[in-house]
Every structure is written in C-alpha cells, then in structure tokens.
Amino acid sequence: xxxxxxxxxxxxxxxxxxxxxxxxxxxxxxxxxxxxxxxxxxxxxxxxxxxxxxxxxxxxxxxxxxxxxxxxxxxxxxxxxxxxxxxxxxxxxxxxxxxxxxxxxxxxxxxxx
Numbered sequence: 001x002x003x004x005x006x007x008x009x010x011x012x013x014x015x016x017x018x019x020x021x022x023x024x025x026x027x028x029x030x031x032x033x034x035x036x037x038x039x040x041x042x043x044x045x046x047x048x049x050x051x052x053x054x055x056x057x058x059x060x061x062x063x064x065x066x067x068x069x070x071x072x073x074x075x076x077x078x079x080x081x082x083x084x085x086x087x088x089x090x091x092x093x094x095x096x097x098x099x100x101x102x103x104x105x106x107x108x109x110x111x112x113x
Contacts, residue, residue: 005025005029018034018037021037022037049062068088069085070086071083071084
C-alpha cells in the first residue's frame with residue numbers, strides 16, 4: 001500500500017467508509033483493488049473500535065463508552081455467552097407500545113466448543 005494511500009485512509013478513518021475511499025485511492029493507484037483498500041481501512045480502523053482481543057469483551061467495553069446505551073447483566077445457560085444492551089432513547093420512545101425487540105447473532109466459528 002503506497003504511503004499516500006495509507007495517509008488518505010488515516011485522514012478519513014473516523015468519518016468515511018471504504019466504499020467512499022476506494023474511488024479516490026484507486027484513481028491515484030489503479031493497481032490497487034477495492035479489496036486491498038477495504039482490508040487496509042479495516043485494519044487501521046481497529047484502533048477506533050477494538051478494545052480487547054475477545055470479541056464479547058471488546059463489544060461490551062465499546063458499548064459501555066456510549067452514554068445512551070445500558071449494558072444488561074443477564075443469566076445464561078452453561079456454555080452460552082451473550083451480550084445484551086438497551087438503547088435508552090429508543091426504549092423511551094417505544095415505552096408502552098412494544099413488548100419486546102430482539103436481535104440474535106451466532107458465531108460461525110464456534111470457538112468455545
């Protein structure tokens with residue numbers, strides 16, 4: 001990755017997505033691919049969001065930095081790990097109108113088996 005391309009990514013790291021950077025960088029460096037720009041942006045952006053090597057710990061720490069997010073402690077079954085949170089501003093707007101909102105994601109790697 002050419003130094004100027006790296007600098008472009010660094011300068012726009014916090015407020016732009018790879019899709020916005022690809023045309024700019026590839027116009028200057030046609031030999032670079034969109035995948036290379038995306039990979040570089042992903043690696044560089046880790047300083048913004050990766051708080052720990054453990055994904056759940058990292059996510060919890062990031063959520064705890066937010067002022068309008070409440071991280072919930074819940075009881076889980078043996079062998080199950082989960083992270084639950086509520087968005088205060090949204091919860092207040094939906095109070096009395098909605099019973100439950102849920103999001104479910106399962107890791108494809110199954111690293112803890």
